[in-house]
Amino acid sequence: MPESLDIVKGSPNVNYCSHCGAPVTLRIPPGDDRPRYVCDACHMIHYENPKVVVGCIPEWEDRILLCRRAIEPRHGFWTVPAGFLETGESLSEGAQRETLEEAQAQVEILTPFTLFDLVHVGQVYLIFRARLIDDNFGPGEESLEVGLFSEEEIPWNEIAFTSIQETLRLYFQDRTAGNFSLHTGQILPGAHHPTDRFQEIFMETA
Amino acid sequence: MPESLDIVKGSPNVNYCSHCGAPVTLRIPPGDDRPRYVCDACHMIHYENPKVVVGCIPEWEDRILLCRRAIEPRHGFWTVPAGFLETGESLSEGAQRETLEEAQAQVEILTPFTLFDLVHVGQVYLIFRARLIDDNFGPGEESLEVGLFSEEEIPWNEIAFTSIQETLRLYFQDRTAGNFSLHTGQILPGAHHPTDRFQEIFMETA
Numbered sequence A, B: 001m002p003e004s005l006d007i008v009k010g011s012p013n014v015n016y017c018s019h020c021g022a023p024v025t026l027r028i029p030p031g032d033d034r035p036r037y038v039c040d041a042c043h044m045i046h047y048e049n050p051k052v053v054v055g056c057i058p059e060w061e062d063r064i065l066l067c068r069r070a071i072e073p074r075h076g077f078w079t080v081p082a083g084f085l086e087t088g089e090s091l092s093e094g095a096q097r098e099t100l101e102e103a104q105a106q107v108e109i110l111t112p113f114t115l116f117d118l119v120h121v122g123q124v125y126l127i128f129r130a131r132l133i134d135d136n137f138g139p140g141e142e143s144l145e146v147g148l149f150s151e152e153e154i155p156w157n158e159i160a161f162t163s164i165q166e167t168l169r170l171y172f173q174d175r176t177a178g179n180f181s182l183h184t185g186q187i188l189p190g191a192h193h194p195t196d197r198f199q200e201i202f203m204e205t206a
Helices: A003-006 A091-103 A162-177 B002-006 B093-102 B160-177
Strands: A024-027 A034-039 A052-060 A061-070 A082-084 A107-118 A123-132 A142-150 A183-189 A201-204 B024-027 B036-039 B051-060 B063-069 B082-084 B107-116 B121-132 B145-147 B185-190 B202-205
Touching: A024 B202, A052 A091, A052 A162, A061 A091, A082 A123, A082 B051, A091 A107, A091 A123, A091 A142, A091 B107, A107 A162, A107 B093, A162 A183, A162 A201, A162 B121, B051 B093, B051 B107, B051 B160, B051 B185, B063 B093, B093 B107, B093 B121, B093 B145, B107 B160, B121 B160, B160 B185, B160 B202
Parallel strands: A052 A123, A107 A183, B051 B121, B107 B185
Antiparallel strands: A024 A034, A052 A061, A052 A082, A061 A142, A107 A123, A183 A201, B024 B036, B051 B063, B051 B082, B063 B145, B107 B121, B185 B202
16 A cells, blocks of 8 residues: 555544544544544544554665665655555564565565654654565566665665665665664755655754 | 553444545455455545554663553553654654653653564554653653662562563663663563453564
């Protein structure tokens, strides 16, 4: 369901109570401090929370696997396998599933590598390092093509998302230094393009 | 909204479309591979995803801050400040907010310390290390009392959640070793109590 990568902060579509079907009102419930969609019939409060995107950097010798997107947003651009964490799976299982779906590849998940906040789109990104089990891979339904890239071959100007571009930059930086560690950071909307999510700024934290 | 810590995998209450108010059906949408709540009137698919719980271990000299819960689940048991990540805040901002709400304390957030999957309740836990700005603290509305504890004073038999008990165990283990690093793991339902979330098993991963 990669279309849902387009989901923006909050939901523009909460008009009715998913429990009883009555209309909801956006108001601050008693004891709370922020507006929620509240059903005036059954009094259910409908919370909305950020979503987790999980993925991995699949390694094969000195190269890494990238997928060229067959879907919007960013059709035709390159990324690592990643997508929304599903109910019923762990973070590493989610990263494995996305790799299988998008690149028909099997990976062993290694350690978490980047953990980014994308507050402006209500997402948290967690990208693992991973190792390809073998060199069998190919485009899944959501990919135009899949390939292995050395550092010199990375198509830096055609990477789909700022979060992935920064993940790859940090990956090769750490690899050159001979030491991989967890990187945390925020992806912020670009100062001159507050509503364009493809104009973003990276800020490394802790 | 700490009651929602009780939310279990999926939602038992999706009966109507939150967009148009028509009844939904649980079925596998075209191109998908798992059941979703789909509106047969407006065709909107209602995805459900895991929620992120953020918190921190607030340090003050050689002691850490714990809160005794004034709310269910686990009323009267001890925990570190933690709660659901909200839309519109970063992971570290969420941990700071929870600390202010539950312990009236201000913290500087340090590095991520534990990252746990709780697949059986549809949650991901991220607990940071943190430093109290000063020694001003007190019980917020959701806490009976708040206090500083040395390692010897930790009420190990009265810790509210397995995720927090393991976080504290790893914290003192790393502190003794003189080196804090990120720990990942899964909290699994107890083998003899698959439906009792307070009978849980910890399994460290990568």
